[in-house]
Amino acid sequence: MIKSETSSNLSARSLRLCLALACCLVAALGMPIAAAEASEREQVRTYLELARLDLTTIDVILADTELDLLEQEAVDDEELTELQIEHYRQLLAGYRSSLAGGLSELDGRQVPDFSDLRLHRDAQQALFQAADSLLAEYEQILGYTAALLQMSLSLENMAYYDENDLDATYQTISGAIQEALECLSAADVPTFLTYVNINLADSLTQLDEAVLYTLQAAYIDDPVRIYAASYRMDILMRHFDSLVVGIDQNIVDRQNKLVAEAEQIAQIAGGLSTWLDQNISLLASD
Amino acid sequence: MSRYCRHCGAELDEGQPFCHVCGQPVAAVQPVVKKSKKGLVIVVGAVVLVVLVSVLAGTLLKQALANRGQETSRTTRPTTTAATSKQTSQTSAKQLELIPFPQELMLGRSTTVACNVKVPEVIIPANYRSLDYVVYLQCWTDWGTSDVLVSVEIPGFSQKYEQKIAVSRLETEISIRPPLLPDAASQLNSSKEAQIVLSVRDLTSDTLVLQESRPVKLYSRYDMQWIDANGTPYYENILAWVTPEAEEIRTLLRLAADSANELTEGALNAIVGYQSVPGFSDEQVTYVQVISMMHALSAKLNVKYLMAPFSATSTELQRVATPAQVIQSAGGLCAETAVTIASAIQATDMHAVLIILPGHMQVAVETWRGSGAYFLIETTALDAVLEGNFDAVVDYDMDTAAWNQYLSGDGMIAIDCDLAGQLGILAID
Numbered sequence: 001m002i003k004s005e006t007s008s009n010l011s012a013r014s015l016r017l018c019l020a021l022a023c024c025l026v027a028a029l030g031m032p033i034a035a036a037e038a039s040e041r042e043q044v045r046t047y048l049e050l051a052r053l054d055l056t057t058i059d060v061i062l063a064d065t066e067l068d069l070l071e072q073e074a075v076d077d078e079e080l081t082e083l084q085i086e087h088y089r090q091l092l093a094g095y096r097s098s099l100a101g102g103l104s105e106l107d108g109r110q111v112p113d114f115s116d117l118r119l120h121r122d123a124q125q126a127l128f129q130a131a132d133s134l135l136a137e138y139e140q141i142l143g144y145t146a147a148l149l150q151m152s153l154s155l156e157n158m159a160y161y162d163e164n165d166l167d168a169t170y171q172t173i174s175g176a177i178q179e180a181l182e183c184l185s186a187a188d189v190p191t192f193l194t195y196v197n198i199n200l201a202d203s204l205t206q207l208d209e210a211v212l213y214t215l216q217a218a219y220i221d222d223p224v225r226i227y228a229a230s231y232r233m234d235i236l237m238r239h240f241d242s243l244v245v246g247i248d249q250n251i252v253d254r255q256n257k258l259v260a261e262a263e264q265i266a267q268i269a270g271g272l273s274t275w276l277d278q279n280i281s282l283l284a285s286d
Numbered sequence: 287m288s289r290y291c292r293h294c295g296a297e298l299d300e301g302q303p304f305c306h307v308c309g310q311p312v313a314a315v316q317p318v319v320k321k322s323k324k325g326l327v328i329v330v331g332a333v334v335l336v337v338l339v340s341v342l343a344g345t346l347l348k349q350a351l352a353n354r355g356q357e358t359s360r361t362t363r364p365t366t367t368a369a370t371s372k373q374t375s376q377t378s379a380k381q382l383e384l385i386p387f388p389q390e391l392m393l394g395r396s397t398t399v400a401c402n403v404k405v406p407e408v409i410i411p412a413n414y415r416s417l418d419y420v421v422y423l424q425c426w427t428d429w430g431t432s433d434v435l436v437s438v439e440i441p442g443f444s445q446k447y448e449q450k451i452a453v454s455r456l457e458t459e460i461s462i463r464p465p466l467l468p469d470a471a472s473q474l475n476s477s478k479e480a481q482i483v484l485s486v487r488d489l490t491s492d493t494l495v496l497q498e499s500r501p502v503k504l505y506s507r508y509d510m511q512w513i514d515a516n517g518t519p520y521y522e523n524i525l526a527w528v529t530p531e532a533e534e535i536r537t538l539l540r541l542a543a544d545s546a547n548e549l550t551e552g553a554l555n556a557i558v559g560y561q562s563v564p565g566f567s568d569e570q571v572t573y574v575q576v577i578s579m580m581h582a583l584s585a586k587l588n589v590k591y592l593m594a595p596f597s598a599t600s601t602e603l604q605r606v607a608t609p610a611q612v613i614q615s616a617g618g619l620c621a622e623t624a625v626t627i628a629s630a631i632q633a634t635d636m637h638a639v640l641i642i643l644p645g646h647m648q649v650a651v652e653t654w655r656g657s658g659a660y661f662l663i664e665t666t667a668l669d670a671v672l673e674g675n676f677d678a679v680v681d682y683d684m685d686t687a688a689w690n691q692y693l694s695g696d697g698m699i700a701i702d703c704d705l706a707g708q709l710g711i712l713a714i715d
Contacts, residue, residue, distance in 0.1 A: 044384070114382070114384060119392070120387050122392065123387070123392045130429055191457050191459065195461060209708050217658075220656060220658035221658055221686060223686050223693060224652075225700075227693040228702035230700075238518060264428075271388060271390070275385060282384070282385065
């Protein structure tokens with residue numbers, strides 16, 4: 001009886017003890033989790049806030065009225081001067097440097113272990129790369145524009161010839177054409193202008209040949225060749241005209257695509273900002 | 287009796303299972319206060335159990351934390367008893383839950399290839415080899431990169447041409463001119479409608495980006511368009527009809543040598559081009575050779591001038607026979623006899639210039655290489671040459687002033703046969 005009573009008491013005590021142990025276990029588990037979650041929350045919030053800060057780089061680029069990537073201002077048809085081109089190139093180089101910095105930050109930053117955050121990191125990296133690619137293309141287009149300007153300057157030298165000296169005249173004109181050709185061959189050509197560049201170089205080579213043909217005709221006072229040279233020049237001018245139409249069309253087409261890309265970048269950047277802001281608010285409200 | 291936490295010393299309320307300050311369990315320490323031997327044993331056993339549970343808890347905790355890292359913010363918390371849930375909500379933060387990341391914000395998640403295509407509306411077989419393109423393609427992706435296979439064919443006219451290209455968001459341009467089927471151009475004796483069949487396949491996603499047929503008009507190999515619908519002249523295309531390599535031109539030159547022999551009574555019995563011949567001035571050598579060519583064409587090949595209407599100002603296509611056809615069919619229009627004689631002159635390495643005047647065509651031949659002086663040949667005067675009326679065939683009296691006056695007339699065009707190469711125009715035959 002005593003034994004049984006003792007057993008009964010022991011059982012009740014054991015049960016209480018087990019409960020206490022369970023509480024102990026829960027407490028043991030709960031405390032590190034609480035501590036870990038508090039730390040994790042902080043990490044996540046920091047990550048989100050830094051990512052939000054990074055996005056301002058994109059916002060600034062898109063809001064730049066000088067670059068006007070979204071073409072919100074009326075397009076100015078005036079040709080760019082060398083100084084303007086240089087200014088834009090510096091602007092683009094600066095922004096590209098900022099984007100590179102942002103990308104580097106993103107690469108080096110520890111991402112809290114959440115799949116959504118990893119997705120965000122990948123998306124933001126893709127966005128920065130896309131923006132950089134867009135600016136790189138604008139930079140390349142400006143570079144090519146500068147090369148075309150240089151080419152025009154070289155061709156202007158053709159006007160300074162001595163009409164009394166046919167040989168010197170040819171040397172002057174041909175020299176100017178060769179300089180222009182060197183500008184074209186040295187230029188970093190945007191891919192959408194590859195054939196334009198080839199055709200332009202081909203046309204200049206033909207111009208060189210046509211000039212030589214004409215001057216030779218003049219040299220020997222050959223009336224038939226002079227008339228044939230005149231028609232040869234007509235063909236060349238026709239070729240130049242179609243080339244210019246082609247360049248204009250190519251540039252307009254590409255420009256539209258670049259604006260569409262900038263709009264897509266703006267849309268993605270807006271989406272990322274919203275997502276980041278929402279999560280920052282969510283964490284703050286918890 | 288007041289109770290105190292043995293860990294931190296805080297005063298505890300009655301029945302409180304955990305210290306409200308440090309969170310340590312209160313129950314675990316109670317038996318110590320009322321210890322008994324049996325109880326101690328149990329406590330010792332319990333302590334062993336606690337150690338074991340702690341080890342187990344530690345393992346579980348590590349596992350739980352590790353899982354949290356893998357499972358994301360949506361992982362579920364371990365359940366607790368009702369007695370403990372209030373306590374954990376006070377001591378631990380709520381579980382982190384982030385708004386799911388929208389997939390559509392991922393640029394380049396899927397790559398889409400797009401294309402722009404330009405094709406000519408007409409193809410002139412004579413100029414096919416100097417044609418810029420049959421298909422001009424601009425290809426790009428939205429953001430990613432992709433490999434695409436471009437395929438172009440004009441069934442019945444060209445071979446199927448395939449080219450693999452890598453495309454990115456930067457525009458890739460290609461110009462394609464598929465090689466012709468053997469004898470395709472030579473069999474085009476009349477113009478016909480055809481299709482340019484084009485396809486662009488994205489090899490990365492194995493999807494068809496573009497597959498279409500664009501109509502194209504294939505001109506007959508003899509069709510010449512002097513002026514297009516916009517009024518742009520393309521007179522230079524006639525240079526494709528100047529065919530010095532044609533077998534029939536070689537025949538003409540052999541017969542012209544016979545004619546020279548006959549006409550000069552053996553003094554000049556060969557077609558020598560710009561080579562000096564004893565007893566002849568340079569101009570006379572050229573003159574005799576040109577008369578001999580005309581004579582051979584008329585007297586030996588029986589070619590007649592066909593007086594059909596001809597207009598170099600019409601936008602309509604004009605059928606122009608090649609020199610080979612002129613000789614085979616023994617007849618030709620002014621333009622056809624002109625290109626035939628020009629072909630013969632060029633074949634001897636002499637210099638011919640086609641003179642196009644309203645409704646007519648003639649040939650100028652330079653009296654000597656680099657002389658700057660020319661004879662004007664009326665290539666339709668095939669009957670006159672038979673009659674010995676050579677003055678009606680070759681005007682040898684035109685000086686610079688006369689040429690200037692002649693060529694300055696309305697609608698006069700001079701096309702130098704030597705420029706065909708520079709202009710990228712290749713001979714039909």
